[in-house]
Amino acid sequence: MNEISKLSGPPQQPKRLGLFIDGKNEQRDELEFLPRSSPGYGMEVTHVALGTAADVDKAVAAARRVFDRGSWSRMPGAERARILVKAAALIREHAEELAYWETLEAGKPISQSRAEINDGAGHYEYCAGLAQTLHGQTFNTYGDDLFGLVIREPMGVVALINPWNFPFIVLSERLPYILASGNSVVIKPSEMTSYTTLAMASILQEAGLPDGVVNVVTGTGPVVGQALAEHRDVEAISFTGSTRTGEAVLRASTSNFKKTSLELGGKNPQIVFADADLEDAADGVAFGLCFNAGQCCVSGSRLIIEKSAQEEFVSLLSEKLKRVRIGDNFDSASQMGAIVSTQHRDKIESYLTLAQEEGGHVAYGGERLSITEGGRFLRPALLAGITNNMRVAQEEIFGPVLSVMTFEGQDQAVQIANDSPYGLAASIWTKNIDKALGMIRRVRGGRTWINTTIAGGPGQPLGGYRQSGVGREGGLTGVEEYTEVKSIHVGVGKRNHWIS
Numbered sequence: 001m002n003e004i005s006k007l008s009g010p011p012q013q014p015k016r017l018g019l020f021i022d023g024k025n026e027q028r029d030e031l032e033f034l035p036r037s038s039p040g041y042g043m044e045v046t047h048v049a050l051g052t053a054a055d056v057d058k059a060v061a062a063a064r065r066v067f068d069r070g071s072w073s074r075m076p077g078a079e080r081a082r083i084l085v086k087a088a089a090l091i092r093e094h095a096e097e098l099a100y101w102e103t104l105e106a107g108k109p110i111s112q113s114r115a116e117i118n119d120g121a122g123h124y125e126y127c128a129g130l131a132q133t134l135h136g137q138t139f140n141t142y143g144d145d146l147f148g149l150v151i152r153e154p155m156g157v158v159a160l161i162n163p164w165n166f167p168f169i170v171l172s173e174r175l176p177y178i179l180a181s182g183n184s185v186v187i188k189p190s191e192m193t194s195y196t197t198l199a200m201a202s203i204l205q206e207a208g209l210p211d212g213v214v215n216v217v218t219g220t221g222p223v224v225g226q227a228l229a230e231h232r233d234v235e236a237i238s239f240t241g242s243t244r245t246g247e248a249v250l251r252a253s254t255s256n257f258k259k260t261s262l263e264l265g266g267k268n269p270q271i272v273f274a275d276a277d278l279e280d281a282a283d284g285v286a287f288g289l290c291f292n293a294g295q296c297c298v299s300g301s302r303l304i305i306e307k308s309a310q311e312e313f314v315s316l317l318s319e320k321l322k323r324v325r326i327g328d329n330f331d332s333a334s335q336m337g338a339i340v341s342t343q344h345r346d347k348i349e350s351y352l353t354l355a356q357e358e359g360g361h362v363a364y365g366g367e368r369l370s371i372t373e374g375g376r377f378l379r380p381a382l383l384a385g386i387t388n389n390m391r392v393a394q395e396e397i398f399g400p401v402l403s404v405m406t407f408e409g410q411d412q413a414v415q416i417a418n419d420s421p422y423g424l425a426a427s428i429w430t431k432n433i434d435k436a437l438g439m440i441r442r443v444r445g446g447r448t449w450i451n452t453t454i455a456g457g458p459g460q461p462l463g464g465y466r467q468s469g470v471g472r473e474g475g476l477t478g479v480e481e482y483t484e485v486k487s488i489h490v491g492v493g494k495r496n497h498w499i500s
């Protein structure tokens with residue numbers, strides 16, 4: 001990786017990024033490039049190569065060759081583990097440079113980028129363990145003449161298509177898991193945030209990963225993403241992004257019946273009971289709303305507050321929101337960064353107008369803030385007078401906008417929480433353990449929290465119910481997702497002949 005001399009502000013010149021295929025960085029002349037302007041500063045920071053369907057073919061062929069050769073797919077787990085551990089060490093060594101580019105392209109505060117890079121390294125360390133412990137089953141119950149084994153094998157070539165909101169951590173929650181069992185991969189990062197994915201490919205090469213095991217084809221979804229989803233020599237696909245694109249990927253993947261993992265959108269409830277520690281809950285709800293400026297799949301975007309505590313809680317929450325430090329992305333004290341694009345900011349603002357058209361109102365925030373020249377910053381917003389049937393309560397806004405609703409009794413809280421096309425995440429706030437466990441069992445969501453939100457480690461699987469997705473990433477499940485299961489039946493001793 002190239003060294004960055006000055007890591008405290010935007011670069012003087014945009015950086016040109018090539019494709020990474022079969023261990024080589026491709027910068028060939030006929031490539032076209034897409035400029036990426038920084039959400040926090042407005043200026044161009046990277047130029048991203050627009051890969052083609054032919055580049056996808058080339059990358060898939062490289063991934064297939066190395067898979068068939070077996071230099072990674074049949075490497076002993078302990079050796080694979082050593083490479084993953086080395087990669088983690090290199091991530092930590094380059095953490096500041098990775099965080100710098102993540103902040104520039106994605107618009108996050110630098111403190112958050114640093115935490116994501118550090119957590120990303122943890123996934124490679126965790127997967128080093130899984131590369132050695134992945135195992136099958138034996139069946140010693142068939143009598144003397146038959147013995148059974150179940151083994152797991154890598155699938156082959158996996159396509160990995162990622163979104164822009166957490167470029168490095170979403171990559172880290174998937175890539176080392178896909179690699180742990182011996183697969184080869186072709187990755188398409190979001191065209192808005194390609195830098196850290198390309199950097200990770202170089203890090204893995206430096207750590208000893210054979211060429212061709214990880215390839216990166218940057219470019220647009222309809223060209224590169226679609227070609228990967230349709231490709232007949234790709235066995236499995238991991239897609240993270242919006243529910244609408246997930247549907248297109250699912251359709252395209254039927255070309256050869258790929259195994260498909262879809263991690264999609266959410267409209268996640270924060271259910272707060274009057275017997276919660278309301279100050280803790282207000283802090284947690286504010287964090288769940290403002291983290292990554294609300295551009296987070298598990299963002300708590302629906303507050304369902306017990307009616308008797310509504311007034312006190314909304315006042316505590318508004319006080320908290322006033323104190324969120326929305327600031328320059330390179331100020332390490334900033335807690336909330338910029339909105340990813342002008343188009344996306346317009347979409348978020350259109351929901352503030354829609355809330356009023358639907359009969360609600362903006363009770364707090366929502367206005368643009370001038371923090372840096374060219375930066376796109378929004379104050380978090382509270383929407384009041386909302387009922388769950390309104391579009392603002394049903395659709396994923398993907399910004400710092402909270403729809404506030406009330407409930408009376410656990411049944412009504414569950415009914416509102418589950419009345420959604422999504423089922424990604426949910427948080428329950430109460431000091432009553434019976435209520436907390438009773439509620440968490442009834443809410444429909446793949447990632448849930450009691451008295452906290454958006455917390456966790458690499459061990460627990462991630463994924464959603466309903467239109468929030470199919471399959472699970474992370475944990476042991478995340479490795480097993482990318483394996484084929486083979487049953488082996490072994491005849492023991494002299495065969496008892498069928499034809500005598």
Ligand code: NAD
Pocket residue numbers: 161162163164165166170188189190191219220221222224225226229240241242243244245246248249263264265266296297298396398424462463464468469
């Ligand atoms: P998006 O669906 O617009 O794009 C995701 C990726 O798909 C990008 O790389 C894009 O280029 C690509 N793509 C676009 N069209 C394609 C096509 N026709 N075929 C194949 N690929 C195509 O999503 P986004 O705006 O980048 O990300 C935000 C969305 O991601 C939100 O809905 C959010 O909830 C979701 N998300 C989900 C999770 C999760 O774990 N469930 C995590 C992060 C983000």
